[in-house]
Structures are given as C-alpha cells and as structure tokens.
Amino acid sequence: MPAGLSVFDDKGNSRLCSSNFIFNEIGTFVAQHGLPQEITDDRIIGKRIACFIKSVEQIQDGAYISYAYPNGISIDNNKIQWSYNGNFSYDKRAGLSESYKIYRVIYSYGWY
Secondary structure, three states: OOOOOEEEOOOOOEEEEOOOOOOEEEEEEEEOOOOOOEEEOHHHOOOOEEEEEEEEEEEEOOOEEEEOOOOEEEEEOOEEEEEOOOOOEEEOOOOOOOOEEEEEEEEEEEEO
C-alpha cells in the first residue's frame, strides 16, 4: 500500500510531499520550555534527517493559554538541538495572573 506525507499552506498550495521518499522514524523528542534542549542519538550520524511535529499535548489546564515552539531546530553530527527566543507566547488578559493552559510539542525524527 503506498504511503506518504503531504503538507499544505492555508491557501491549499503544496509545501511538502514525501510520497517519493520513505521516512524512517528513529524516535521522538519533547520540546517544552524548561526541559533540556537537545538529544543525542548516534543513529542519525551520516543520514539525511527530518523532524516533524507528531502531536501537541496539553499538560496543564487553566484559564489562559501558554505555549512555546522552538524558534530553531538544528542537527549536527549526532545531536538534535532546539532553542527558544526566551519568551513564551501568552494569551493573557491584562491584570489577571491566574492559571495557564500549558502545552508541549512532540516531534518525530528520522531519516529519508
């Protein structure tokens, strides 16, 4: 059975189509502000690596939304690293400091 991945922008234009190559998932990592911002995996050495968002999970409930996506992911030798600009993105109403919904992003990485 043929398999593939297609990604489209908000206008329906194809941005990525992987139906002409096979993605071999090696593992996953969690990008969450405050956790380590790199993983080491010797299985990625010498391979063409791709990272995709696998899922976004809410880990804390609250009245307001707090989320952070890495502003960059880099791959060097056997390390995958990501960084943040130092700030969360907040949906916050002025003067209120109640609890926030907090999300983490789970990435899949592998070679193709």
